Amino acid sequence: MSEARAFSAPGMALRTAAILFLFVIIFTALLSGAYQWTKPSIEASALEEKTKLLGDVLPVDAYDNDLIRDAVTLPPTPELGLKEASTLYRARKAGTPAALVFEAVAPDGYAGRIRLLIAVRADGSLAGVRVTQHKETPGLGDYIEPKKDRNKEHPWIGQFVGRSLANTPDKGWRVRKDGGEIDYHASATVTPRAVAKAVHKAVRWADRENARLFAMENAK
Amino acid sequence: MTRDELSTIAWNGIWKQNTSLAQVLGLCPLLAVTTNAVNGIMLSLATILVMALSNVAVASLRNFIPHEIRIPVFILIVAALVTVVDLLFNANLHQLYLVLGIFIPLIVTNCIVLARVEAFAAKNPPLQSTFDGIFMGVGMLWTLALLGGLRELLGNGTLFGGIDMVFPSLQPIQLLPADYPGFLLGLLPPGAFILLGCLIAWKNWLDARAAARARRQPPAPAAALGCH
Numbered sequence: 001m002s003e004a005r006a007f008s009a010p011g012m013a014l015r016t017a018a019i020l021f022l023f024v025i026i027f028t029a030l031l032s033g034a035y036q037w038t039k040p041s042i043e044a045s046a047l048e049e050k051t052k053l054l055g056d057v058l059p060v061d062a063y064d065n066d067l068i069r070d071a072v073t074l075p076p077t078p079e080l081g082l083k084e085a086s087t088l089y090r091a092r093k094a095g096t097p098a099a100l101v102f103e104a105v106a107p108d109g110y111a112g113r114i115r116l117l118i119a120v121r122a123d124g125s126l127a128g129v130r131v132t133q134h135k136e137t138p139g140l141g142d143y144i145e146p147k148k149d150r151n152k153e154h155p156w157i158g159q160f161v162g163r164s165l166a167n168t169p170d171k172g173w174r175v176r177k178d179g180g181e182i183d184y185h186a187s188a189t190v191t192p193r194a195v196a197k198a199v200h201k202a203v204r205w206a207d208r209e210n211a212r213l214f215a216m217e218n219a220k
Numbered sequence: 221m222t223r224d225e226l227s228t229i230a231w232n233g234i235w236k237q238n239t240s241l242a243q244v245l246g247l248c249p250l251l252a253v254t255t256n257a258v259n260g261i262m263l264s265l266a267t268i269l270v271m272a273l274s275n276v277a278v279a280s281l282r283n284f285i286p287h288e289i290r291i292p293v294f295i296l297i298v299a300a301l302v303t304v305v306d307l308l309f310n311a312n313l314h315q316l317y318l319v320l321g322i323f324i325p326l327i328v329t330n331c332i333v334l335a336r337v338e339a340f341a342a343k344n345p346p347l348q349s350t351f352d353g354i355f356m357g358v359g360m361l362w363t364l365a366l367l368g369g370l371r372e373l374l375g376n377g378t379l380f381g382g383i384d385m386v387f388p389s390l391q392p393i394q395l396l397p398a399d400y401p402g403f404l405l406g407l408l409p410p411g412a413f414i415l416l417g418c419l420i421a422w423k424n425w426l427d428a429r430a431a432a433r434a435r436r437q438p439p440a441p442a443a444a445l446g447c448h
Contacts, residue, residue, distance in 0.1 A: 016288055034308065038307040038308060
């Protein structure tokens with residue numbers, strides 16, 4: 001303190017500002033150093049994560065191309081419930097279209113939006129559906145997520161596999177309570193209803209846009 | 221550092237100035253996260269790491285930080301360290317990061333970190349400050365584990381739900397019969413407030429009883445050393 005008294009008020013302010021600036025420089029350098037150093041392994045694990053998620057909806061033997069690189073960026077698509085741009089992956093086997101993997105959103109879940117990852121084969125049938133993000137009530141509506149589903153052998157979300165517009169009529173895409181073919185758990189109907197509706201819309205969209213999507217220029 | 225200093229720091233952190241029960245700081249993550257014991261323990265472990273690091277950083281730099289700008293500098297240090305811990309977890313312990321990931325950024329909102337930096341690390345040497353950070357975190361750990369355990373027991377009838385996310389080989393313990401309907405209040409924020417209130421009352425009752433006993437029969441001088 002006795003040393004500080006030697007400074008005039010503006011000098012003091014300048015000195016304080018200089019010290020603060022120095023701290024900002026040091027800790028920003030620390031941050032950017034840590035960012036640069038960890039970047040490669042974070043990217044590697046994000047890629048692994050993505051591959052695993054894609055593997056959940058589409059079996060790896062269904063395609064032989066580099067799925068993650070064969071991607072196009074979709075503009076906001078109301079048919080998929082998406083208000084933002086998203087990425088669509090195209091699976092091909094021996095050069096011919098095999099499946100489309102894309103995101104969709106069920107806007108009318110019990111607690112807001114439910115994000116889905118959907119894989120539709122080139123013949124229009126579903127290869128798999130996974131819920132990637134939701135806020136449904138724990139213990140009630142969260143069985144749409146296989147990890148939380150108590151039925152481990154036949155998780156609820158599995159019943160969409162193999163369904164297509166050809167084998168399931170429009171009415172069939174509703175939950176049983178509404179006269180459809182989709183099972184649900186009593187006391188939580190809003191959640192499966194929302195998911196089934198979004199999946200149905202997505203399948204119809206994929207059926208219509210199939211040819212155009214496979215012909216699109218690669219994004220990367 | 222003497223043994224006395226260490227035991228004072230430990231006693232303060234674990235019981236006397238317990239972050240959740242005595243200082244009542246950091247309620248935002250506490251209420252949001254303690255829907256089960258595992259979440260509470262995980263958040264506390266991440267907080268212990270950040271508190272030890274930020275306390276030692278501030279204690280080492282304390283002579284270079286002007287008093288007037290200490291708060292912005294402390295915030296800078298805490299935020300930078302939390303981000304570095306977040307990045308390191310993500311890069312090197314990815315499986316654990318997937319579980320802890322959501323909790324680490326929450327630590328920034330926990331004012332207990334800043335409070336210990338300001339109240340302790342800014343005035344004490346690095347070694348003592350490190351232990352203060354660790355023991356404050358341990359105090360938080362047992363409180364959050366207890367609160368989380370009580371809440372999930374009330375709400376779901378289980379204990380250590382979600383443990384399979386951390387150790388895939390372990391399963392949650394079903395304490396109440398499987399057809400226990402669940403008491404949703406336990407899992408919702410009001411239940412957390414009510415239970416936290418009960419825990420604080422329990423601590424105050426124990427402290428008041430200990431103080432009354434100390435007044436009735438003054439302890440031998442040797443015994444009095446440990447607790448203050």
